[in-house]
Structures are given as structure tokens and as C-alpha cells.
Amino acid sequence: MPELPEVETIATNLRRGTPNQPPLPGMIVSAGSVLWPRTLATPTIDEFDKLIPGQAVTEISRRGKYLVIQLSRETLLIHLRMSGDLLVLSDETPPAPHDRLIVRFLGGYRLVFNDPRKFGRVWLVTHPGSVLASLGPEPLDEDFTPQRFYCMLQQHHRRLKPLLLDQSFIAGLGNIYTDEALHMAGLHPLQLSQNIAVEQAGRLWVSIRHVLQEGIRRNGASIDWVYRGGDFQNYFRVYQRTGKPCPVCATPVERSVIGQRSSHYCPQCQPPPV
């Protein structure tokens, strides 16, 4: 799915609006409608339909890969998982295939959660902490220091790739940005976290923040049939570039499956652990 930069881009667009869509803050909900029941994690559809009308959107933010839409009384949390997307559309725009949940507003606009694969989830809760509690630190926050990151790595005995994908370890990284960061840091995805030297941890810290910021600057990545407007996909170093030359040393990029996910890396720049 969308990873941190894609969710950040969507949050910014919802907050500020775009040439095609008005800003969400200030809008007042007229009704909710759940088209695919499993999309709504909590509460029940009946309660959702009852609770959401009349609430105003007050604030839009992001935590990890969750979109956080603050309403007058409750908080709407949205996770796009693999194929979810959020659109603000006017009443003139007809419904689309794969629309899963809709929040309608006074004034003729609606927020549409569209999700072909149906993995995405929406929560309407009083306390967002109940859903977000297990998330690790935000990699772009000030209190996420290289020193702290080194300590975190030392506390686990796990392979780097699955560890970085673990949202309770660090929030927001997915398959793309993890592969990109490991390549930039010159670290193999199978490297064990406890064997990382301070200096290597520092390089990984810089790399993680660099690729995330680069992703945000380019409005995220749009790949496969899910186009969200970003163009970071044109700047991938290794992700989905199997067999193509490493941008640093021209060695063909390799792919292997690690922890059920495909990993892309340069065997020259990212030597495998002994």
C-alpha cells in the first residue's frame, strides 16, 4: 500500500485541498455509508451511521500509515493497506467500482474510500490511542535520534528487512522505502540488527529519513494500476529493478523473498552477512 510518504501526501491534499478538490477541514458530515461491511473495523455499521452525521472535520494528520481525521467528537482513522485510496468528489461524479465506504458532507462533496483488494480498514473511535498504541516512533520526528535508533537495533536479534517493516519497531516504512533505505545505507536485508555497528546504524538512520523525505517531496510513488499522482517511482534505486544495473556500481540488482516479501538489493553494495 501506500507507505508513509504516500499517506503524508494524501493527508496534505485533504487538509489543503488541490485544484480539483476543496479542503476537508470545516466540512460537516451529512451521512456515512458503508458499502463493504468488513471495511469498517469499528464500531458497528449501525453505530457508525448514527454517530457520524453532524460532526465537523477539524484536523487532518498522519500517524505511521494511518490517516487521522479529527471530527468534532470522534476520530476517523483510515488505513489504506495494499490498494486503498481516498478521494474527495463532488456529487456530479458518479460512484466507481470498488468504492467501499463513503462520508458525505453538506455542500455536495463526499470523501470516498476506494479499495479494490478490500484490505483497507476504517475506525471511528473516541480515543485514537486505542488503535495507534502499538506503533513505533515516527522516523521523521525530532526525538527519533541516531542514538535512539542504534539502541533500538541492539534490543532485537532480527533480520533488518522484516524488522524495519515491523510497525511496532518503527512506523511508516513499507516494502519500497525499506529496500531503498537499505540500499542507500549499504546494508543487506538479511543483516542481523544486533550486529550493526554504531556507524552503520547512523548511515541507516540517515538513509531512512532521506528516502522518506525524497518520497514526500515527489508526492509519493504511483505503481501498478494505483496512480496517486506522485512520481517517486521514477527514482527507485533498487525496488522492482531486478536485473537492472545498480545506480552506484552497475552490478545487476537481485531479488529474493525475505519474510514473505520480495526484497531488492545490490549484491555488491550490500554484501550478505557471513
Add this chain to the structure above:
DNA sequence: CACGAGACCTGTTCGC
């Protein structure tokens, strides 16, 4: 605690 397999889903692309 760390890890692999399976589940949840649909759509696109690959390979024979």
C-alpha cells in the same frame, strides 16, 4: 522471542 505459513482480496502481468 523470531520466523514461516496461511488468510484476507482483486487485478495485472508473466510464462508456457
Add this chain to the structure above:
DNA sequence: TGCGAACAGGTCTCGT
């Protein structure tokens, strides 16, 4: 051309 396999930005649960 056609058809099944492989694959896709994620996360959960279960068994070892």
C-alpha cells in the same frame, strides 16, 4: 490466443 501461475505499496493469527 489462452490460461494458470506469480505477483502486487499490508497486517493479522497461528504453530513451531
